[in-house]
Amino acid sequence: MNLMKQILLGLVAVVAAVAIWAVYVPAAAPYLERAGIYDLLGMDPPAGDAQAAGGRGFGGGGATQVTVALAQEGRVNARVSAIGDGRAERSVTVRSEATGLIQELAVAPGRYVEAGALIARLNDDAERIALERARLMVADASEDVERLRQLRASGSVPAIQIREAELALRTAELEVEQAEFDLEQRRITAPIAGWFGLLEVEQGDRIGAQDAIGVITDRSRIQIDFRVPERFIGQLSIGMPIEVTPLARPDDVLVGEIVALDNVVDRASRTLRVQGRLDNAQDTLRAGQAFSVALSFPGESLPSVDPLAIQWSGDGSFVWVARDGKAERVPVVIRQRNSDSVLVEAPIAPGDQVIIEGVQTLRPGADIAIVTGASATLAPQAAAPAPRDI
Structure with a gap:
């Protein structure tokens, strides 16, 4: 018998504690509703914030006073x-096309050079001698051709002899071109304009064909x-x-x-x-x-709401939207958080009234009264949200 009394007293204490919690703690209403306590006790859950309604008791009626902010349209930015x-932009390694001794270095490291400027010169004595020899051969062959042409006028020189002399002249001219080319190969010039890097050689070094001298960069x-x-x-x-x-x-x-x-x-x-x-x-x-x-x-355009409007439950995030004087619970998927707005996937249109204050005891379909004045602010414009890194 004593055990039954203790059990009954314990149940009474639990019910009283729940009742006191529901009356004096407004935030308890959603939890009690989800737990089915109101149905168990045969009572209606409160329709609004008890404190905002002037201290209504457990099960009291009346519209809940709320503050709303208009939903905006924002754009998801990916970064x-x-x-x-x-x-x-251009970088060229300067190389020698010939083998020889470096007789002159005409550039200093870190200096800017123009295209075609002299970088280095190899010893070219042999090439200069070859060029002079070729020029003498051209002069001699040119005199032979001129003499034979004069003799041809008298008919004493056959045409074939004149052709052979002209061929010798042309061959000598080609020797001059070859000697000039060989002499030019002893001069190493800048292929592009730019900044010359560190020198890989010194004056007096002997280098081979394709040996690097330095790098020119157009930066x-x-x-x-x-x-x-x-x-x-x-x-x-x-x-x-x-x-x-x-x-x-x-x-x-x-x-x-x-x-x-x-x-x-x-x-x-x-x-x-x-x-x-x-x-x-x-x-x-x-x-x-x-x-x-x-x-x-x-990115794509999405509804933008005030960060204060985002609520959480066991089913995920949601917001309260004021429609026709009633509170409507709208599930949302958060796509991007910014300092002054949240972009969400939800059936919310720009201009919808999203509740940001007075959400503690709201339930779907509850009557609401929108408070206007200094506390009723609009959601900040979110047309250009801060980007996020990916």
């Missing part, structure tokens, strides 16, 4: 970041190679702007553009090679530097 390697513009995930290929285009940040100077953000797209996706990384270009008129960048490259892609 792709990649690390790229910089290289000069007036820097090209950057980086890779982009294949899902963005359809949104890439020549001339698309890119944000470039040297890893050595993270506060220096530069603007470039895409100049080339590869035609094959890498199977291992599922990325496409992209080439960008960056102006370097101030000559502050160098080939071989590492850069962080960012591209922004505009």
